[in-house]
Amino acid sequence: MTPSVRLQEMIRVIRSARTQGEERGIIQKECAEIRAQFRQTDNGERSHSLAKLLYVHMLGYPAHFGQMECVRLIASPRYSEKRIGYLGAMMLLDEKQDASLLITNSIKNDLSHSSQYVQSLALCTLACMGSSEMCRDLAPEIERLLRASTSYIKKKATLCAVHIIRKVPELAELFTPSARSLLSEKNHGVLHGAVVLITELCERNAETLDKFRKAVPELVTIMKGLVTSSYSPEHNVAGISDPFLQVRILRLLRILGHNNDSASDAMNDLLAQVATNTDSSKTAGSAVLYETVLTIMDINSESGLRVLAVNILGRFLLNNDRNIRYISMTSLQKIVQTDHNAVQRHRGTIVDCLKDQDTSVKRRALELSLALVSPVNIRSMMKELLIFLSSCPVELRSQTASGIFNAAERYSPSKRWHIDTILHVLTTAGGDVRDETVPNLIQLITTASELHCYTVHKLYRALVKDISQQSLVQVACWCIGEYGDLLLKGECEEIEPVQVTEDDVLDALETVLQSHMSAPATRGFALTATMKLSTRITDNVDRIRSIVSIYGSCIDLELQQRAVEYNALFKKYDHMRAAVLERMPLMEKNSPGHTNGDSSGEIKEPEPAKTKPVEPILLSEPANQVCDLLDLLGGTDTPVQPSSAPTSTATTTSSADLLDLLGGLEPTPVPAVTVYEKNGVSLKIQCDSQTDTDITVTLIASNSTQNDISNFTLQAAVPKSVQLQMKAPSGNVIAAHGLGQVTQTVLLNNPNKVSLKMRVRVSYSDQGTMLQDTVQIDSFPSPSWNSQPSIGVL
Amino acid sequence: MMRFLLLFSRQGKLRLQKWFTVLSDRDKRKIIRDLTQMVLSRPPKACNFLPWRDLKIVYRRYASLYFCCGLEQDDNELLTLDILHRYVELLDQYFGNVCELDIIFNFEKAYFILDEFVIGGEVQETSKASVAKSIEEAESLQEVRQ
Numbered sequence: 001m002t003p004s005v006r007l008q009e010m011i012r013v014i015r016s017a018r019t020q021g022e023e024r025g026i027i028q029k030e031c032a033e034i035r036a037q038f039r040q041t042d043n044g045e046r047s048h049s050l051a052k053l054l055y056v057h058m059l060g061y062p063a064h065f066g067q068m069e070c071v072r073l074i075a076s077p078r079y080s081e082k083r084i085g086y087l088g089a090m091m092l093l094d095e096k097q098d099a100s101l102l103i104t105n106s107i108k109n110d111l112s113h114s115s116q117y118v119q120s121l122a123l124c125t126l127a128c129m130g131s132s133e134m135c136r137d138l139a140p141e142i143e144r145l146l147r148a149s150t151s152y153i154k155k156k157a158t159l160c161a162v163h164i165i166r167k168v169p170e171l172a173e174l175f176t177p178s179a180r181s182l183l184s185e186k187n188h189g190v191l192h193g194a195v196v197l198i199t200e201l202c203e204r205n206a207e208t209l210d211k212f213r214k215a216v217p218e219l220v221t222i223m224k225g226l227v228t229s230s231y232s233p234e235h236n237v238a239g240i241s242d243p244f245l246q247v248r249i250l251r252l253l254r255i256l257g258h259n260n261d262s263a264s265d266a267m268n269d270l271l272a273q274v275a276t277n278t279d280s281s282k283t284a285g286s287a288v289l290y291e292t293v294l295t296i297m298d299i300n301s302e303s304g305l306r307v308l309a310v311n312i313l314g315r316f317l318l319n320n321d322r323n324i325r326y327i328s329m330t331s332l333q334k335i336v337q338t339d340h341n342a343v344q345r346h347r348g349t350i351v352d353c354l355k356d357q358d359t360s361v362k363r364r365a366l367e368l369s370l371a372l373v374s375p376v377n378i379r380s381m382m383k384e385l386l387i388f389l390s391s392c393p394v395e396l397r398s399q400t401a402s403g404i405f406n407a408a409e410r411y412s413p414s415k416r417w418h419i420d421t422i423l424h425v426l427t428t429a430g431g432d433v434r435d436e437t438v439p440n441l442i443q444l445i446t447t448a449s450e451l452h453c454y455t456v457h458k459l460y461r462a463l464v465k466d467i468s469q470q471s472l473v474q475v476a477c478w479c480i481g482e483y484g485d486l487l488l489k490g491e492c493e494e495i496e497p498v499q500v501t502e503d504d505v506l507d508a509l510e511t512v513l514q515s516h517m518s519a520p521a522t523r524g525f526a527l528t529a530t531m532k533l534s535t536r537i538t539d540n541v542d543r544i545r546s547i548v549s550i551y552g553s554c555i556d557l558e559l560q561q562r563a564v565e566y567n568a569l570f571k572k573y574d575h576m577r578a579a580v581l582e583r584m585p586l587m588e589k590n591s592p593g594h595t596n597g598d599s600s601g602e603i604k605e606p607e608p609a610k611t612k613p614v615e616p617i618l619l620s621e622p623a624n625q626v627c628d629l630l631d632l633l634g635g636t637d638t639p640v641q642p643s644s645a646p647t648s649t650a651t652t653t654s655s656a657d658l659l660d661l662l663g664g665l666e667p668t669p670v671p672a673v674t675v676y677e678k679n680g681v682s683l684k685i686q687c688d689s690q691t692d693t694d695i696t697v698t699l700i701a702s703n704s705t706q707n708d709i710s711n712f713t714l715q716a717a718v719p720k721s722v723q724l725q726m727k728a729p730s731g732n733v734i735a736a737h738g739l740g741q742v743t744q745t746v747l748l749n750n751p752n753k754v755s756l757k758m759r760v761r762v763s764y765s766d767q768g769t770m771l772q773d774t775v776q777i778d779s780f781p782s783p784s785w786n787s788q789p790s791i792g793v794l
Numbered sequence: 795m796m797r798f799l800l801l802f803s804r805q806g807k808l809r810l811q812k813w814f815t816v817l818s819d820r821d822k823r824k825i826i827r828d829l830t831q832m833v834l835s836r837p838p839k840a841c842n843f844l845p846w847r848d849l850k851i852v853y854r855r856y857a858s859l860y861f862c863c864g865l866e867q868d869d870n871e872l873l874t875l876d877i878l879h880r881y882v883e884l885l886d887q888y889f890g891n892v893c894e895l896d897i898i899f900n901f902e903k904a905y906f907i908l909d910e911f912v913i914g915g916e917v918q919e920t921s922k923a924s925v926a927k928s929i930e931e932a933e934s935l936q937e938v939r940q
Contacts, residue, residue: 287872
């Protein structure tokens with residue numbers, strides 16, 4: 001057997017391996033040596049072997065066979081062996097491994113060791129990987145060390161206590177008394193640990209937070225001491241005295257001052273002092289200032305202080321250091337809603353950051369800019385945003401586009417500006433906009449009737465220039481189809497007139513139809529637009545007819561169907577063509593509740609391929625001529641429903657089918673019967689469905705008291721022959737004042753058709769007290785069964 | 795609290811990993827892979843902070859090594875840059891002009907130094923001299939190797 005090499009030699013050998021396979025071979029050999037070494041009795045080599053194993057583990061190879069060795073080494077009296085053993089424990093033994101419990105006893109012994117360095121090893125390991133059981137076992141020891149030991153041990157014990165509290169929150173009370181007294185320590189390490197411990201205690205428990213508010217003056221004094229102290233070489237970092245401690249104290253003050261006037265008042269002066277005196281030329285100072293700003297914004301500070309904080313952030317925006325710019329924008333984002341005006345003052349700088357090289361900074365600047373758009377600055381902001389859109393990185397484009405649309409919708413000064421903006425976005429980033437943009441834009445255009453001429457001209461020119469942006473092409477086709485006559489007329493006040501002939505227009509539409517770049521939906525638009533033009537132009541109707549008939553044999557099913565139907569319009573229904581292809585009336589703005597399918601079905605197929613003849617025709621006159629076309633009513637157009645319902649009953653042909661379709665869409669309201677009402681808590685029962693033997697009901701619980709009730713559960717019992725199945729409830733907390741409710745579905749199977757009764761037990765806790773009640777439901781909302789009453793108690 | 799601290803080279807080889815929360819081996823390896831990829835693909839002049847999942851990642855490059863740590867939402871990123879810098883200073887003081895090879899061949903020492911500076915994800919000692927002194931004294935306790 002080759003003698004095992006020392007750690008560093010092994011590392012050298014592994015690194016010299018030229019291939020992954022070679023490395024694996026070396027490591028396998030070494031692991032075999034290590035395993036053999038572990039099996040031997042103690043001969044001083046074990047710590048080296050474990051160190052080697054830890055290196056191998058870091059490279060990603062399995063090392064679980066070293067776990068027991070860690071346990072053994074930790075128990076060794078030699079310091080170097082203990083040290084490696086504890087390191088191994090931290091790397092290989094997490095709380096998921098069974099072996100971790102075995103070291104609890106060793107840790108316990110080492111916590112009382114005579115050497116503080118051994119104690120420190122134990123504390124460090126416990127704080128790093130201590131499981132809840134270990135923490136529970138050793139918490140009293142830690143508490144003892146907190147109170148009576150050197151500052152070297154105290155500082156470690158405090159952080160160990162923090163870990164214990166994170167693992168076992170109930171033990172927080174154990175450490176609360178000692179934590180307070182630690183604040184009077186002079187040693188910065190202990191003080192830092194104490195502040196972290198108090199922060200952890202306060203974050204977990206509101207009562208502890210109240211108690212520690214009394215410590216605010218003490219904290220303020222410590223902080224003042226740090227800020228005004230003369231140069232202390234031990235804690236100085238770039239001119240700031242102990243920035244680590246300063247930041248932690250500021251963070252604790254933030255928690256203590258939040259929502260509390262007296263505490264906030266006590267710290268106002270200090271915060272102002274820190275904000276003005278801290279030198280932010282280096283990162284350490286900026287870190288302290290940053291934490292100060294966060295604290296000022298989060299407590300009840302006076303407005304002068306808040307303005308000071310926002311100005312600091314504004315100054316950060318101009319800093320050369322990219323990190324500081326990023327930080328300031330993140331903070332500004334958090335406060336832009338609450339302190340809008342203060343942030344507005346820095347709008348110029350923020351907009352400049354849109355031009356920064358770094359993508360993270362750009363992203364933050366974009367979010368902030370969008371939040372800062374207001375009716376006053378909309379024009380200038382939009383200019384900047386559009387410039388940004390044309391040069392922004394790809395991952396930000398869709399966010400920018402949707403942000404621009406939102407802003408335009410809310411604050412646009414005029415319809416024409418709005419349309420122009422949207423067109424600009426579509427030309428620059430048409431591929432990245434959301435699908436609703438097309439219908440929204442079309443709807444917008446129809447409402448701006450005075451701009452139809454201008455719009456259609458602009459769109460036509462854009463279409464001629466470039467047909468690759470699908471959204472733009474779709475909108476352009478629709479407009480040309482709808483307002484083609486205005487386009488051909490030529491004159492328009494707001495745009496220089498260009499003579500457009502019918503052939504030009506048809507050429508453009510045909511290009512779209514034939515281009516391989518066009519998506520199927522786009523071609524549908526183009527075909528429909530071509531068809532619409534047949535009533536708006538005079539000379540080239542034959543050309544349109546031929547286009548339409550060509551597409552009658554197109555491979556694309558949608559296009560083929562359209563073409564065939566348009567052909568039919570030319571041949572059989574030519575008398576109707578004018579009415580059918582008439583100008584569309586104003587559409588209602590889609591509410592967010594509409595599904596895309598419905599509304600886009602309405603707009604993407606503006607022509608009566610399937611569903612739309614009803615709309616313009618209902619508003620014109622002849623109902624009889626419509627009857628055939630009504631066959632095609634799909635029954636999915638929600639806005640049309642109210643108007644179509646009466647006409648559909650007038651027709652005779654397929655009204656039965658129609659009514660079924662329409663009927664299926666309206667849910668019949670089911671009455672809910674209240675079965676229990678007491679102390680503000682009420683329970684209703686609603687029958688969802690029933691057959692001969694089965695009934696499904698929903699129990700609805702609501703709460704009209706002042707307080708939320710929690711742990712709400714329902715239990716049910718039914719007669720013996722009935723089978724009961726309760727589905728999972730929707731929740732177990734019911735909001736107060738009737739604002740929320742809990743529902744639970746219950747399925748009952750009653751094969752013997754006995755008289756159905758159900759006993760329901762309601763239990764909940766209201767402000768800490770558990771309450772229970774039972775209610776018997778003898779009758780269900782829909783009468784179904786009448787047999788001799790026999791209630792079996794379950 | 796710091797959730798983890800990773801050191802890796804420009805080629806993506808891990809040199810040190812310290813985890814302050816409980817994670818399975820698989821999760822740890824995934825995090826290392828993801829972060830290494832993310833950090834190494836950042837342009838040189840980029841911002842040192844990244845949002846990632848629910849954490850804030852702070853990283854800094856020192857010569858050929860990336861020091862990368864994951865923070866919770868409440869932590870101060872700028873201060874963490876100082877924490878990383880302090881760690882590098884401590885390594886430098888111990889090894890004398892530290893370079894990546896020192897950390898490779900003496901990885902256990904790098905861990906010991908880290909353990910004197912950070913415990914449970916929090917800074918335990920803010921005085922550089924104090925930490926350096928403790929490390930020296932602990933070293934003196936090490937029994938001489940046969």
